[in-house]
Amino acid sequence: MFEASRAKALNQLNNFIDNNLVEYSKLRNFDFGPEKRSNTSCLSPYITHGIINEQEVIYKALNKFSFSKNEKFIQEVLWRTYWKGWLELRPNVWTDYLTELNQIKSEFQNNKNYLSAINGKTNIDCFNEWVKELKENNYLHNHTRMWFASIWIFTLELPWQLGAEFFMQHLYDGDAASNTLGWRWVAGIQTQGKHYLASEWNIRKFTNNRFQNFKLNENAPPKVSEKSYQIVKQNFTNPQNFEEKNLLIFENNLSFEITDFKDKNFKKIYLVSNKNDYRSIKLSEKLVKFKSLLIEDQEQRLKDQSIDCQIINIGEIKNIENCCGLYPTVGENLDFLNSNNLKIDFLYRNLDQLSWQYCNKGFFNFKNYIPKIIQKFI
Numbered sequence: 001m002f003e004a005s006r007a008k009a010l011n012q013l014n015n016f017i018d019n020n021l022v023e024y025s026k027l028r029n030f031d032f033g034p035e036k037r038s039n040t041s042c043l044s045p046y047i048t049h050g051i052i053n054e055q056e057v058i059y060k061a062l063n064k065f066s067f068s069k070n071e072k073f074i075q076e077v078l079w080r081t082y083w084k085g086w087l088e089l090r091p092n093v094w095t096d097y098l099t100e101l102n103q104i105k106s107e108f109q110n111n112k113n114y115l116s117a118i119n120g121k122t123n124i125d126c127f128n129e130w131v132k133e134l135k136e137n138n139y140l141h142n143h144t145r146m147w148f149a150s151i152w153i154f155t156l157e158l159p160w161q162l163g164a165e166f167f168m169q170h171l172y173d174g175d176a177a178s179n180t181l182g183w184r185w186v187a188g189i190q191t192q193g194k195h196y197l198a199s200e201w202n203i204r205k206f207t208n209n210r211f212q213n214f215k216l217n218e219n220a221p222p223k224v225s226e227k228s229y230q231i232v233k234q235n236f237t238n239p240q241n242f243e244e245k246n247l248l249i250f251e252n253n254l255s256f257e258i259t260d261f262k263d264k265n266f267k268k269i270y271l272v273s274n275k276n277d278y279r280s281i282k283l284s285e286k287l288v289k290f291k292s293l294l295i296e297d298q299e300q301r302l303k304d305q306s307i308d309c310q311i312i313n314i315g316e317i318k319n320i321e322n323c324c325g326l327y328p329t330v331g332e333n334l335d336f337l338n339s340n341n342l343k344i345d346f347l348y349r350n351l352d353q354l355s356w357q358y359c360n361k362g363f364f365n366f367k368n369y370i371p372k373i374i375q376k377f378i
């Protein structure tokens with residue numbers, strides 16, 4: 001479904017805007033099955049890797065329809081930016097998640113329920129289908145992710161941390177913020193006391209009756225977490241002198257030519273590949289391959305513009321002197337830099353610098369700032 005190139009991503013974007021954006025808000029909650037994915041954009045694997053960015057998606061959407069006609073779609077695109085900012089202000093949510101995951105993993109490695117869940121062998125057919133789809137297509141519809149997570153937590157009674165790991169291992173759009181916070185939200189610990197309970201009628205309706213005869217726990221109480229997270233004050237200011245330095249680009253910004261820094265002079269660009277050696281969550285082979293192809297596609301585009309560039313393994317960063325880096329955001333790449341005490345001057349995207357200050361509260365508060373964000377950047 002997803003070819004690893006910017007050219008393909010742009011095709012997909014243009015095609016969606018021209019043909020399907022018009023019905024997005026009406027149809028977006030339906031999962032018609034893996035063969036019929038045109039009612040949402042399926043752009044997340046590309047946006048996550050910076051192959052295309054939020055600005056160009058919103059810009060194209062607004063060229064087609066007015067803001068009010070596009071409101072739902074734009075809100076969804078910026079949910080991602082919001083989750084990112086929310087986690088940036090509370091990075092311990094991610095580090096605590098990895099610590100908890102580590103503990104739980106050894107406890108559950110031989111657990112029968114867990115093994116039948118990840119092998120798609122439960123007695124819930126729709127769930128088994130989604131496991132298969134996740135592994136084969138490396139993508140699930142948003143509503144399906146919600147049902148999946150809810151069934152995992154409340155019917156199969158498995159820890160959300162393991163489900164979030166399973167998603168990260170396979171999703172082409174796997175992202176520390178959207179994924180961890182999405183699972184926390186379903187469990188009822190992101191908005192304390194409010195959980196998402198999947199129900200049979202809802203699944204039947206929004207899958208067009210593709211699934212029948214399954215029983216879910218529709219009365220479970222929300223999960224409870226004793227941890228609460230205060231905002232950690234952060235500084236997202238860009239350094240003054242970064243030109244003529246070497247530039248590191250991580251897997252979240254793989255289209256240098258559309259970044260805010262495209263007109264700056266860098267000595268050389270290093271595209272940083274992070275395979276499984278340095279990851280806490282080991283990715284599936286297909287996902288590692290997808291990331292490698294996206295990095296190679298960026299390398300080719302830079303070479304076509306005669307920009308000096310090279311792909312390096314994240315372990316080699318230590319050998320690169322005088323460098324700065326496009327900010328990798330909270331997640332595995334930043335963890336590597338921090339745990340190896342590698343101090344790098346980060347360059348932040350203007351969109352993030354503006355948006356993240358509004359991520360201190362809930363999304364409903366953030367939503368009020370969307371027109372302001374759009375006015376500034378689109």
Ligand SMILES: Cc1cc2nc3c(=O)[nH]c(=O)nc-3n(C[C@H](O)[C@H](O)[C@H](O)COP(=O)(O)OP(=O)(O)OC[C@H]3O[C@@H](n4cnc5c(N)ncnc54)[C@H](O)[C@@H]3O)c2cc1C
Binds near residue numbers: 042045077143146167
């Ligand atoms: C438990 C759970 C885990 C998730 N894990 C991830 C993840 O690892 N990575 C990821 O990118 N998204 C994640 N999401 C959010 C969402 O499911 C996907 O972004 C969406 O399904 C992508 O499909 P699309 O591109 O067709 O979306 P569209 O409906 O076409 O939306 C356009 C874009 O808006 C953004 N977006 C849409 N919905 C959301 C949302 N709820 N949260 C954040 N951004 C959104 C995405 O970038 C998406 O490409 C998760 C949601 C849940 C409930």
